[in-house]
Amino acid sequence: MNRGGRHRPGANRESYRLALLVHAVVLVGAILLFGVDRTLGWMATALNVIFLVFFFRHLAFAVSAARWAEGDLNAPLIGTDDFTPTVAVLVACKDEELVVDGMVSALLSLDYPRERLTVVVVNDASTDGTGARLDERALADPRLRVLHRRPGAGGGKSGALNDALALVDAEIAVIFDADHQPEPDVLRRLVRHFRDRKVGAVMGRCVVRNGVESSLATTIFIDYLSGYLVNEYGRQALFELPAYGGANCAVRTSLIRALGGWNPHTVTEDTDLTLRLLLEGHRVRYDPSAVDFEEAVLSSQRFWKQRYRWARGHQKCLRDYWRPILRTPHLSPMEKLETILFLWVYHVPVLCGLGLILIALHAFGIGDASIIQMVSLSALLFAGPFCELAVGLVLGRVERRAVWMLVGFIPAFGMSILTATKSYFEGMWGTTYSWVKTARSGAT
Structure with missing residues (x-):
């Protein structure tokens, strides 16, 4: 796999463009051979099968969380004093002057042996006052080390974390983002899972701290x-396959x-690392009791860029990674299926x-009515996530106005269709894209 810093950038853009062309040729060929109605009917049926699979997946997750999650959320922290591996907390900051003080204060308040942290x-390469604020805090507390990267160093968040990793000699690296404020016991809750040598990474739970700042922030809080x-x-709970979340x-x-x-070479280093760990035979563990608070974006433009x-x-x-996932001996057939669904x-x-286009066409009498009416099952695509959202509201003790919160979530689904579709065609076409940080507002 990706050793020695040699990261696989994926197939070249010509092959992806060819794939788009093949899709178009197959569609046109099917229409010429079988007619518009039958072709659209087959497409609708295929969509319904996919939506049904994802509906049952979402429903299974919601039922699992509703049945067992509350006990894990409130689990006491016991038996960690005798397991304190050396830990390096790493944070990448770029133009984070508005949030860096709160983050540093939270990190310096973490409950972990001083000599092990x-x-x-x-x-x-921040252009605001981030560097100066960090240097000021480092002078006041020697536990904080600050690394200044030069402009053009490259690599985005991944490059910054790699540079930080080169400076430390610790058994465990714990990553936070610049706007994060973890609870004091987070490190003890995260590192306890590394007693199991098969565990390669552990993910904690992120909670939005400014969910009342705006309707968009409330939507992200629920999300x-x-x-x-x-x-x-x-x-x-079902597959032992949670993802490494990046912070x-x-x-x-x-x-x-x-x-x-x-x-x-990726703008989602967390998903990339999740897959590389699985392919090497290691597992990610999820600890919902390891809580960290972060800031939600407050403008639709920032939300669009982030998503x-x-x-x-x-x-x-x-x-x-879909080919290596299907070939790896470290995953069972069911685990491979779940990983592919996760990537989908x-x-x-x-x-x-x-599916919405097919519904619109059917409204104008285009499409095989006997089959395309099944597209109404596409509502299952929304019903599954709404089940998860409802359970999340209950577990998060957000029960007042819960129904209206879910109704207000519908525009977010519409935006997800637009962002994912734009991303798909631009990614397949090979449009250049590099890592873009999420701007912060300093909300508390």
């Missing part, structure tokens, strides 16, 4: 209850070094958009 914050609680809990996460330094570090980046990176991971998550909204 190193904190390294990377100032990734995190579903994604960072119900969805990941279900993936662990509030821990990884063995020996493994990340053996894998060549974080991949600078587009997630879709673009996730879709690239599918293109890069940001493709499903594209298919949902296609």
Whole structure:
């Protein structure tokens, strides 16, 4: 796999463009051979099968979380005093002047043996006052080490983390983002899982701290209850396959070094690392009691850019890794299926958009009525995530106005269709895209 810093960039753009052309040729050929109605009917049937699979997947995660998650959320922290591996906390910062003080204060308040902990914050060529604020805090507390990267150093967050990793000699690396404020016991909760040598990484739970700042922040707060609680809990409970989430996460330094570090050729280094760990026979563990608070974006423009980046990176991971996932001996057939479904998550909204087009065509009498009416089952694509959202609201004790919160979530589904579709076609066409940081507002 990706050792010695040699990261596989994926197939060339010509092959992806050829794939788009093949899709178009097959569609046109089917229409010429079988007619518009039958072709659209077959497409609708295929979509219904896919939507049904994902509906039962979401439903299974929701049921698992509803049944078992509450006990794990409230699990006491016991038996950790005798297991304190050396830990390096790594944070990449770029133009984070508004949030860096709160983050540093939270990191320096972590409950972990002082002599076993190193904190390294990377100032990734910031153009605001981030570097000066970090230097000021480092002078006041020697536990904080600051690394200043030069402009043009490259690699985005992955490059910054790789530079920080080179400075430390610790058994475990714990990653936070610049706007994060972890609870004091997070490190003890995360590292306890590394007693199991098969565990390569551990993911904690991220909670939005400014969910009342705006309707968009409220939507993201609910989304995190579903994604960072119900969805990941279900993936662990049913398959032991949660994802490394990129922040509030821990990884063995020996493994990340053996894998060549974080991949600078992806904009979602977390998903990329999840897959590389699985392919090497290691597992990710999810601990919902390891809580970390972060800031939600407050503008639709920032939300669009963030979700587009997630879709673009996730879709690239599918293109890069689906073959190795199917061939690896470290996953069972069911685990391979779940991993492929996980990688398909940001493709499903594209298919949902296609389903809406088929519904519109049927409204104008285009399509095989006996088959295409089944497209109404595409509602299952929304019903599954709504089950997760509802369970997340209950587990998060957000029960007041819960129904209206779910209704208000519908526009977010529409945006997911647009961002995922744009990402899919631009990614397949080979449109250049590089890592773009999420701008912060300093919300508390």
